Amino acid sequence: MLYSHDGIISRKKCQQCGESYIPACEACNTALQNSFSSPVYLTNSQPVNFPPRPDFCPECGNAFPWAKGDQEVKVASFDFWDMLHPSVIGVARQRFESGHYADAVESALKALNVQVKKIYKTKTGEELDGVPLMRKAFAHTAPIIQLGDLTEQTGRNIQQGYMDLYAGAIAGIRNPKAHDNIVIDDIRAIHHLFVTSLLFYKLDERL
Numbered sequence: 001m002l003y004s005h006d007g008i009i010s011r012k013k014c015q016q017c018g019e020s021y022i023p024a025c026e027a028c029n030t031a032l033q034n035s036f037s038s039p040v041y042l043t044n045s046q047p048v049n050f051p052p053r054p055d056f057c058p059e060c061g062n063a064f065p066w067a068k069g070d071q072e073v074k075v076a077s078f079d080f081w082d083m084l085h086p087s088v089i090g091v092a093r094q095r096f097e098s099g100h101y102a103d104a105v106e107s108a109l110k111a112l113n114v115q116v117k118k119i120y121k122t123k124t125g126e127e128l129d130g131v132p133l134m135r136k137a138f139a140h141t142a143p144i145i146q147l148g149d150l151t152e153q154t155g156r157n158i159q160q161g162y163m164d165l166y167a168g169a170i171a172g173i174r175n176p177k178a179h180d181n182i183v184i185d186d187i188r189a190i191h192h193l194f195v196t197s198l199l200f201y202k203l204d205e206r207l
Contacts, residue, residue: 022064022065025057025059025060025062025064026062027057027060027062028057028059028060028062030057030058030059030060032054055067080190080194081093083194083197084193084194084197085196085197085200085201085204087108087111087112087115087200088108088111088193088196088197088200090111091104091107091108091110091111092104092105092107092108092193095107096186096189096193101183101184101185101186101188101189102182102183102184102189104189104193105173105174105184105189105192105193105196106174108192108193108196108197109169109170109173109174109192109196110174112166112169112196112199112200112203113129113130113133113170113174115200115203116133116134116137116145116166116203117129117133119137119144119145119203119206120133120136120137120144120145123144124144130170130171130175131167131170131171131175134163134166134167134170135163135167137166138159138162138163138166138167139159139163140156140159140160140163143159143163145203145206146159146206146207147159147162147202147205147206147207148162148207149207162199162202165195165198165199166199169195169196169199173192173195
């Protein structure tokens with residue numbers, strides 16, 4: 001269902017997905033809102049804030065097809081675990097399936113940090129953690145953990161890029177969850193778990 005500031009929608013199909021518009025609740029036939037007034041407009045007369053699309057009918061409570069519940073069914077039917085690294089599955093799956101999405105992601109990234117720390121300490125005798133660990137372990141010059149052929153530009157780019165990815169995952173995903181009470185949904189958790197899985201697999205491919 002689209003919202004318009006200048007009148008009722010006359011098209012039958014959505015130009016983005018091809019699906020038919022839903023003009024009314026399929027359970028009680030209550031019409032959905034198809035126009036509204038916004039107190040603030042841009043210079044091209046477009047409203048600044050569109051109203052949020054309702055997930056449930058305000059009259060009977062029936063869930064619309066795009067409601068959160070439908071998304072959860074789709075996620076449940078997609079067995080994404082088969083695509084993830086075993087180290088991610090081992091620490092994250094139980095937490096994820098119990099609804100602790102942020103905890104699942106944090107645990108996966110902690111496991112990655114521990115694995116890199118072990119490799120780094122074995123090779124150097126030095127103990128580091130977090131972002132400093134990632135930047136020294138995967139340094140683009142004289143790395144402790146080598147991911148690319150440093151005699152070629154492509155290999156040096158790979159080393160530099162993955163160093164930034166490892167450090168960025170710790171700084172931008174793990175650290176905020178470890179230091180604050182952040183809540184994420186299942187979809188965002190899956191995104192983060194795939195990032196962590198990629199980094200585990202890349203670590204397995206080290207030279």
